Amino acid sequence: MAKPTQLMEHLLRRAGFGMTPGERDKWSRYPYSLAVLALTSFNPEKTNIDDKIGTPGYVGITTRGSFQPDSVINDSRQRWLFRMVHSPAPLQEKMALFWHHHFATAQSKIAGVIGTTDATRTMAAKPQTDPAGAKGQLELFREQGLGKFRDLLVSVVNDVAMLYWLDGYLNRRGQPQENFGRELMELFTFGVENYVEADVYAAARVFTGWNLVQTGTRNTPQAYFAFNYNGGQHDTEAKDFSFPIYSNGSRRIEARNAVAGMQDGADLINALAIHPETARRLARRLWTWFVSETEPPDSAFVSNIADVYLKSDTDMRAVIRTVLLSSQFTNPSRFYQRYSWPAEFVARAMKEVGHIGFSVDTAIPSMLNMGQVLYEPPDVNGWELGTGWFSTGGMLARMNFASQLATNQRFALRDQARTSAGTPESLLSFISERLSLPGLSAGEQAALTDYVRAGGVWTGSETQILNKAGGLAHLLTGSGEYQFV
Numbered sequence: 497m498a499k500p501t502q503l504m505e506h507l508l509r510r511a512g513f514g515m516t517p518g519e520r521d522k523w524s525r526y527p528y529s530l531a532v533l534a535l536t537s538f539n540p541e542k543t544n545i546d547d548k549i550g551t552p553g554y555v556g557i558t559t560r561g562s563f564q565p566d567s568v569i570n571d572s573r574q575r576w577l578f579r580m581v582h583s584p585a586p587l588q589e590k591m592a593l594f595w596h597h598h599f600a601t602a603q604s605k606i607a608g609v610i611g612t613t614d615a616t617r618t619m620a621a622k623p624q625t626d627p628a629g630a631k632g633q634l635e636l637f638r639e640q641g642l643g644k645f646r647d648l649l650v651s652v653v654n655d656v657a658m659l660y661w662l663d664g665y666l667n668r669r670g671q672p673q674e675n676f677g678r679e680l681m682e683l684f685t686f687g688v689e690n691y692v693e694a695d696v697y698a699a700a701r702v703f704t705g706w707n708l709v710q711t712g713t714r715n716t717p718q719a720y721f722a723f724n725y726n727g728g729q730h731d732t733e734a735k736d737f738s739f740p741i742y743s744n745g746s747r748r749i750e751a752r753n754a755v756a757g758m759q760d761g762a763d764l765i766n767a768l769a770i771h772p773e774t775a776r777r778l779a780r781r782l783w784t785w786f787v788s789e790t791e792p793p794d795s796a797f798v799s800n801i802a803d804v805y806l807k808s809d810t811d812m813r814a815v816i817r818t819v820l821l822s823s824q825f826t827n828p829s830r831f832y833q834r835y836s837w838p839a840e841f842v843a844r845a846m847k848e849v850g851h852i853g854f855s856v857d858t859a860i861p862s863m864l865n866m867g868q869v870l871y872e873p874p875d876v877n878g879w880e881l882g883t884g885w886f887s888t889g890g891m892l893a894r895m896n897f898a899s900q901l902a903t904n905q906r907f908a909l910r911d912q913a914r915t916s917a918g919t920p921e922s923l924l925s926f927i928s929e930r931l932s933l934p935g936l937s938a939g940e941q942a943a944l945t946d947y948v949r950a951g952g953v954w955t956g957s958e959t960q961i962l963n964k965a966g967g968l969a970h971l972l973t974g975s976g977e978y979q980f981v
């Protein structure tokens with residue numbers, strides 16, 4: 497059985513991005529079940545941390561002129577990393593990252609159609625600060641990430657970035673565009689083994705006329721794009737599928753007039769959202785995201801999560817609470833059984849090593865070398881996960897980032913480690929516990945203790961602590977063990 501502190505660290509690594517020392521003190525006072533309740537009970541409208549960007553006491557940003565995260569993609573990436581480090585609702589950002597992979601959409605393709613600035617707005621704009629009130633795809637995920645999956649699917653169909661990414665804006669009667677219909681079934685819901693090719697064409701026809709319209713005055717900040725149902729371009733004929741659309745078992749969406757044609761999409765989305773295979777597929781993905789990448793999904797877990805999903809009318813909040821309270825999640829044998837994504841690695845490192853005087857901008861080129869660029873998954877399948885993150889170059893980039901961060905934080909680490917630096921062993925214990933690492937082996941402890949002692953008799957001097965506290969943080973953050981969450 498895990499100790500309460502170990503279980504809480506596990507929860508915050510998986511449902512968040514690790515813990516600062518202050519957060520560890522805060523969360524250690526919660527009983528586990530109440531911690532899960534608190535993590536999953538955030539109000540998306542009241543979790544704004546953005547006002548703290550650029551203020552003392554928080555990780556820094558690097559500006560190139562004014563900071564414009566709604567329209568400049570590098571600034572967008574900085575804002576999201578800032579949120580990962582500091583959000584009072586870490587699960588909001590963790591689920592946004594999950595959905596960003598699930599509904600993988602890349603800013604660069606959209607930029608090729610509408611330009612870099614507006615493409616960034618489609619991905620990252622915050623309605624409260626965008627001149628036209630545009631809502632970027634990330635804000636959609638942050639807002640609805642723990643809502644009903646059915647509602648999230650509807651919003652994704654109407655999302656400007658998605659309409660460009662999968663060419664829905666070109667979907668017209670007589671020339672149905674199949675990209676979105678295919679991915680809706682294959683990647684977003686029940687999977688490739690549950691539909692036939694004729695279903696792709698039928699799904700494309702369902703969404704004919706689900707296009708875009710230009711809003712505002714051209715060439716002004718108020719100009720933007722909005723979803724527009726164009727009834728004149730909707731295919732009004734019946735559509736037949738190989739799977740049930742309605743509760744009576746009917747596989748046909750009957751002909752409707754153009755005015756009522758949007759109901760076709762609502763009916764298809766509902767059928768896919770509540771399909772038992774969608775429930776099981778999401779359960780397996782949640783196993784990989786929250787529980788383990790080193791062993792196959794537990795059948796009892798998949799059945800339980802799928803059952804909660806269907807009985808709660810696709811409510812992801814209920815689903816995630818069940819995941820985090822499950823015996824499979826809390827089992828200590830599954831701690832450190834997930835390979836950290838670059839975003840998780842850098843955010844956790846900044847929280848646990850320290851971040852004062854460091855800029856999230858420093859992490860962006862490092863993350864590129866690790867294999868992940870936020871807002872830029874490589875294709876519709878998202879990123880290659882698990883061991884796919886750990887090429888030779890990717891691991892070297894992680895070690896280099898660990899060195900950059902530890903060097904930047906070595907004075908702060910010296911100050912914080914003074915009372916724990918009486919012996920090499922106590923200094924090692926202080927740094928390793930701060931980093932929420934799995935237990936070090938006797939050999940690892942001996943090697944790291946020898947590293948601390950190297951250079952002369954240990955006296956705990958200011959110079960020794962300065963050099964060795966930062967050095968230990970570098971070695972441990974760059975270690976193989978730290979790459980697991």
